[in-house]
Amino acid sequence: MDKRKKIILLLIVSLVACFWIFDLGQYLSLSYLTEQKDAITAYQQDNPWQTAIIFVLIYIAVTGLSLPGAAVMTLAGGAIFGLLQGAILVSFASTIGATLAFLASRILFQNAVQTRFGDSLKTINKGVEAEGAFYLFGLRLVPLFPFFVINLVMGLTPIRAATFFIVSQIGMLPGTIVYVNAGTQLAQIDSLSGILSPGLIFSFVLLGLFPIVAKRIMDILKSRKALAAFNKPTSFDNNLVVIGAGAAGLVTSYIAAATKAKVTLIEKHKMGGDCLNTGCVPSKALLRSAKMAQYARRADEFGLKMEQPKVDFPAVMARVHNVIRAIEPHDSIERYTQLGVHCIEGEATIIDPYRVQVNGQIITTRNIVIATGARPFVPPIPGIEQVKYYTSDTIWDIKDAPKRLLILGGGPIGCELTQAFSRLGVAVTQVDKSTRLMPREDEDASTLVEQQFQKEGVTLKLGYNAKAFTAENGQYTLICEKDGREETIAFDTLLLAVGRKANTQGFGLENLNIATNENGTIRVNDFLQTSLPNVYACGDVAGPYQFTHTAAHQAWYASVNSLFGSFKKFKVDYRVIPWTTFTDPEVARVGLSETEAKAQNIAYEVTRYGIDDLDRAIADSEAHGFVKVLTVPGKDKILGVTIVGHHAGELIAEYVTAMKYNLGLNKILGTIHIYPTLTESNKYAAGEWKRAHVSAKVLQWVEKYHAWKRHTPVEHNQSALQGRSISD
Structure with missing residues (x-):
């Protein structure tokens, strides 16, 4: 903690301590206010400006330090100044005090909280940045929520201080008026609990819910406005039409069919998309042949004598296509038809958000999912x-x-x-x-x-x-x-x-005037909706990741949100996205890299284990690479992992699971790993972290304990030994 923070914290602690030590709370009680009302009113009549200034300063101090008494001060505002002046003074004083508490929380604790829990708070931070003012307004309208808690918690979020001030000023005004008005009738008040009747509390709750209901209504109106220019059919042929039968389109269709929706899948080229036909499958088949050739060249390392391999390149390529053909049934029209998906081969053209044309036929649908993938980018290099x-x-x-x-x-x-x-x-x-x-x-x-x-x-x-x-x-x-x-x-x-460049041309997207990002992908919201609420996009055409597994991950959200979004919509979870580059050695990663952590100014510790020390890697003559784990300083919480080595893409899976379910390195260390396997490298990496975080002081005491045990005589129970022979 820097010097400025220490001074602020010391000042706050000192003031709060004085409040309790000198029992200043007695002057902020309802009974004291009632007893002294006449004297205070008389002083106010003789010194109106001084009284107002003193009142505002005390109110700011109470709310800024999160002390009890704000409700009584609000009543005092009505009792002393009347409804109009009291409401104005209390409104500004309470907002200034709340903002000071907000700033104190931000200065003292925001960095520490965001550093420690930043990974878990990403979704919350993003939501606050987008709609923080909206939700703060709703909370401010309901006096049941402790305002001092709201002040402190909001200080930990990314919401701007100016936004916090303005929204608080407006949101607290209705409750302020109620309390100030009650203060004008102070003699009739027996307790603070009597101010808010059940009916009034219920009214405030409804008032707090109003922004949420209003937002829902606005979303509906916005949706209708976006679709108003298009002629909506009275009935539909399909619940969902999916364009593109790559990983994203296949999974979207499969899920829709599994929920008994009527879904049509349209593919103009080959089922399976890039992954099956030109991407993951053929490249991995080629890499496998290449690795076999390399192992043959390394025969001497394994005590084998053999000639250098002669590559039959046409045969290698034939094997690649054989592998594709072997996997094709998994993604075939026959299989998906059996699963309940209506598959059409042909070029789709989106006419409007409700109609898709293919092979001269117009299909009506309630929802459309665009899963058209991407294609290699050809750079505009001269010549x-x-x-x-x-x-x-x-x-x-x-x-x-x-x-x-x-x-x-x-x-x-x-x-x-x-x-x-x-x-x-x-x-x-x-x-x-x-x-x-x-x-x-x-x-x-x-x-x-x-x-x-x-x-x-x-x-x-x-x-x-x-x-x-x-x-x-x-x-x-x-x-x-x-x-x-x-x-x-x-x-x-x-x-x-x-x-690679997203495929956004050639299927009528321009007819919908749907927005795209700077990199050419279709712009979607957190629910994968485009600017038209019933048109979704997922996979490479939407980004932000261009992996088969993330396309399949997005597909669940696209399918469920499009079919059931009127009841409940789900934001896509991008918290744990792994990937592997299948070179030799493989490079696998999940979460933050060191480079990213430094760029984002995220505090971290590095634990590294060299795979060259692993028994199985040595036995396999693959003793190279490393496991590198980034953790929260002083904690075993995993921020990111990079593995370089033999089968790194398989080894990373344990860390993916750990990060998904918030399991730390201690859990990995406490898990039995089969010997001898490459997965032991994960446990040994966890062991390196544990060894680095053992308390030196504790070890000193343990060492003294062992020394004491070595020099302490052992007391034998002689009576228990009497009468026993060696054979016993």
Whole structure:
């Protein structure tokens, strides 16, 4: 705690202590006010300005220090100054005092609370930033809520002080008027509890509920206004139409059908979307073949003598397509039809929020979910049109192994394909404008991957800006620049892996005038609604994450909110989102990285365990990598985990579960892990944290205890030993 905070805290504690030590509360009682009313009134008549100033200062002190007596002071305002002047004085004094308490809470405790519980408070903070004034207003209207608690709690949130002041001023006014008016009839008041009758309390409760009801009504009116321009059918063919049969669309449809809704799923290309046909499945199949080739090259490490592998590239690609075909039934029209989904192959066109046209037929629907995914981004580099390039969508059509492959992009897709093609015998040059691979990950993770790539013969050109492509006599070159120096890279085949762009064109989205974000994704709210309340979007087309598992995660919310949102809507939970880059070594992460924690000014501790020390990793000749856990300082609460190593994508699952259900490192340490397995690395990481947080003072006392036990004579019960032989 800095010097300023210490001074403020000392001042507050001193003033509060004086209040109780000198029993100042006796002067803020109803009985004292009743006894002294005439004297106070007389003084006020002789000194009106001084009395008003003294009254306001005392009121500010009482509310600012959260002392009991504000209700009596409010009555005093009516008794001394009358309804109009009393209401004005009390209104401003109470708001100023409340704001001082708010600021004191913010200065003294906000950073500590947000640092310690920031991860849990993200949703609350976001809600306060969006609608904090609205909910504060509702609370202020109901005198049943202790206002001093509201002052202190709101100080811990991100709401602006000016907003707090204005809303408090307005929200407390009705209750202030009631109390000040009662004060004008002070002689008739026996107790504070008598001021608010049950009927009056009920009225205030209704008044507090009014903003919530009003907001609900406004939402309904806003929804109707957004849809007013469109002709709503009197009946509907479907409860839900889903456009796009990738991960997001499939799961959305499956959930809708499971709830017995009538749902139509439209796909213009292939069921399964990118993940099955051009993304996760083929890339992992390719990586598996590449890893087998690499293991063959490492045969000597395992005591085996064998020739260097000869890669049959067409056979490798044939295996990739065989894997796709083997998984296709999982996402097929036949399977989803059996599940109750009406599947249509064709290009969908959204006519309006209620109608979708496909294959010349117009389908009416109460709700639409857009799950059209994303496509590889093609950068506008001069000369690129002269080069036959591939993307992560089209590279699977390649038949023969490239001789010199240039991969543009150092993110997860670029890195996975770089290593896969390199291990399959292709000379690969990887170029990226970032100074390191996988810039979203911490530098220590990137470094291990870069070292492995260089060890395997990949040519890395990091920190290079691609300036232009040239094509001459069938020879392709890339002109790039680094630190002001140009360099030319010759290649035969180009693979672009510089990101993906949301698919928002070609299916009538422009007919709806739906807003998009700067990055091209469809703008949705916390419930995945677009600017039209019955049109939802999920998956890559909506973001913010472009992973198959997050698309499936969003799909539940899109399906449930679209079908049952009139009763209850659910905000998407993004608190624990894991991912893995399937290079070798794999890089897996969940939660915060060190880089992000520093950028967001979040306090953290780092615990690190080197997998090179793990028995199973040594036995498998995969003794490399690390487990890095970020925790709240002094606590075992997990903020984020990065794992680099063999099967890191499997190891991270334990931490995903722990973070989801608020389990700390002590729980992981206390869980039995099978020996010898790679999962023991998670337990050993927890053990490293525990060892670093054992109290040195406690260990000193334990050491003294053991020493005392060694030097304390043992008392034998001789009588118990008498009569017993050795055989006994």
